[in-house]
Amino acid sequence: MKNNFSNMVPLTEDSPKKQETVCIFGTGDFGRSLGYKMMQCGYSIVFGSRNAQTSSLIPKGAEVLSHTEAAQKSGIIIVAIQRQHYNFLAELTEVLQGKILVDVSNNLKINQYPESNAEYLALLVPGAKVVKAFNTVSAWALQSGTLDASRQVFVCGDDSNAKQVVMDIVRTLGLTPLDQGSLLLAKDIENYPLQLFPMWKFPIYLSLGLSAAFFFYCLIRDIIYRYVYEGKDFSFFVAISIPNRVCPIVALILLALVYLPGVIAAILQLYRGTKYSRFPDWLDKWMLCRKQLGLVALAFAFLHVLYTLVIPIRYYVRWRLNGYVISQINSNKTDPFNNVNGWISDSYVALGILGFFLFVLLGITSLPSVSNSVNWREFRFVQSKLGYVTLILCTAHTLVYGGKRFLNPSMYRWYLPAAYMLSLIVPCIVLVIKFVLVFPCLDRPLTQIRQGWERNSSGS
């Protein structure tokens, strides 16, 4: 990605007023990209390089000097060099004395070295104030200005003033600094860009596991069983019929699992009589991936909607309906209109539509751009209150669907009791705990409830 910065938008006299001089060691991709971005934001940049000659790749207006000369020009030095080349910095200890050294480096593997790169830098140059920052921002994002996905810059360091200076630079570049604490945290910050969707792992594995289990269940029950005992080949069910059973079941279970840790946590708080104690680790982790669980659930619900919409154009469905009509003609009788069936069918679809609409609304409000524009109370209102309404509507949709099938056993012979029941267990548990146990207790102080529980248990 060798970009020629002199060809990019020129830095004119209208550019923001020059602030302070910042030195960047290394004229590689990242050093140049960061330098260019900082110059756009009004900083004056001096590069420290092994080759102190300005080339066409260097942003126009930036100076290129030797490492020692460049370091003398500024109190802040950004080290945009790979860790394995840090050795030469030990020779610059004198000139770097008391200066802020910003470590931006990443590794190729998680926990590649025993100590973090930033701590290693601090050992090499003991007199400098080392701050870790910018490693989660890519050179490409800095150049193209598309920083939406990586606006957060984790910052850590042992010197709070040095950290403040770096966080001010981060803010000036239009990014959001997140103070992570001391330099001990540098290791986590360095591992962060190497992690592959850490929060998504559990929801994705869980949904894949549930899908596979229900898929094989349906496969055995709807296709293999019927082939063996009835001699009929329904193998084409794997294309739409079975996925359309698996998707709503997985979606509903996942949606319920978004709200289950919340009620478990509430029960734990009620039981302990305080909300100031730590949750067990597994509960913490579960709570942290609720958004991802919800989004995976939404994806399954979306698939269910698509599979359902194509039902009328399916050959098999048209063939069955035609057969039903022809059999009525042949026997010269018309089934009377059944008002109850009409109600059940419409209310089941209506509940599904409303549930899916709220589900989409929940998904949209969880997007960072939307959640940033609402306050905490509004966010809680949508995610918690509307979330429960969505869960109630989707559970009711599934319940009425079951009712419809129970009422028409002749039409739906291979109805799925076990999978269907399983899909209802988790949401029902969540809703019962929430509305029977947790909700009525919320107005009372936790200690009062705890005392009540203790009195009851000692009395019994």
Ligand SMILES: NC(=O)C1=CN([C@@H]2O[C@H](COP(=O)(O)OP(=O)(O)OC[C@H]3O[C@@H](n4cnc5c(N)ncnc54)[C@H](OP(=O)(O)O)[C@@H]3O)[C@@H](O)[C@H]2O)C=CC1
């Ligand atoms: N590229 C990216 O998107 C990101 C990179 N980073 C981190 O930024 C740092 C730089 O990355 P990047 O710019 O991509 O890497 P490059 O390989 O493009 O550049 C590294 C620079 O380091 C200098 N250098 C190389 N060898 C030595 C040496 N033996 N002694 C002294 N200086 C040397 C060179 O500068 P010169 O020739 O001027 O001396 C070289 O241009 C890395 O630590 C990386 O992990 C962090 C986030 C994102």
Ligand SMILES: [Fe+3]
């Ligand atoms: Fe449905």
